[in-house]
Amino acid sequence: MTENHTRRHRGPRLAPPRALPPWSLVAAGVLAGGLLGGGYGVLRPAQYTATSYLVVVPGERSDPAGALGFAQAYGRIATQPAVLADAQALAGVPAAELRADVRAATSPDAPMVAVSATSPRPAEAAAMANAVAGALTRHAEAARAETRVSLVRFSPAVRPAEPSSASAGVCGLVGAGGGGLLGALALLVRPRRRPEAEAPRPAAVPGPAVTVDPRGRR
Structure with a gap:
């Protein structure tokens, strides 16, 4: 009796895909944030800020x-609308634009008022601040009899020579920092991969039984 052994042909076992290293999330965030921030700095027009200073002078x-x-x-x-309407x-710009682009600041130690205006055009920024x-x-002069103080222009606004907005390089660095931070947060909150359980081995199939004759014959 002849024993036939059947062998199954198995193809080459493919290795599982290798996972990306953890720092790849941070690197991707830095790269994406830098590109977005730099692109924003290039596309956004430069802004110029001019400031006029006023001082309050007490009366006699x-x-x-x-x-x-x-x-x-x-x-x-x-x-306020009354002052902006007069200015x-x-x-040479609408009151709504003055309301959006003009800011006033005061000092806690000195009786001074700083009026700042921002515009993509340097000359317009100075004109808005001075206006x-x-x-x-003029409003302070109209109330001088009641307040007994005068508001005097200490320093007029001049045309700015350099933009006050951040450059494209600075925007790119800020974007890269923010992207890296988001990548690190994503790395912290991502679910942990569990080790794959070992696949069970196929059970061995017993071959056909072989009977041996005591006289040496099968």
Whole structure:
């Protein structure tokens, strides 16, 4: 009796795909953030800021310490509709644009008011700051009899030579930093991969039984 052994042909076993290293998420975030930030800095037009400074001068019969309080009050009304409506003719822009692009700041130690304007055009930024400062001065002069203080222009706004907005390189660095941070957060919160269980081995199939004759024959 002849024993036939049947062998199954098995193809080459493919190795499982190798997982990317953990730091690839951070690197991808840095690269994507840098590209987005740099592109934003290139496409966004440069912004210029000009500032005009005003100072509150107390009158003859007024308390010098009260000048600081009046400076705070004038800083609050610098961007009010009445002042902006008076300034729009001189600035050559609508009041809505002045409301969006003009800011006023005061000092806690000195009776000064800083009126700043931002625009893509340097000359327009200076014109807006000076127009609002002039309108605020006229409003303060109209109330001089009651307040007993004067608002005097200390330094007019000049045309800025350099943009106040961040350059494309700075935007790219900020974007790269933000992208790297997001990549690190994604790395921390991603689910952990569990080790794959070992595949069970196929059970051995017994071959046909072979009977041996005591006389040496099968």
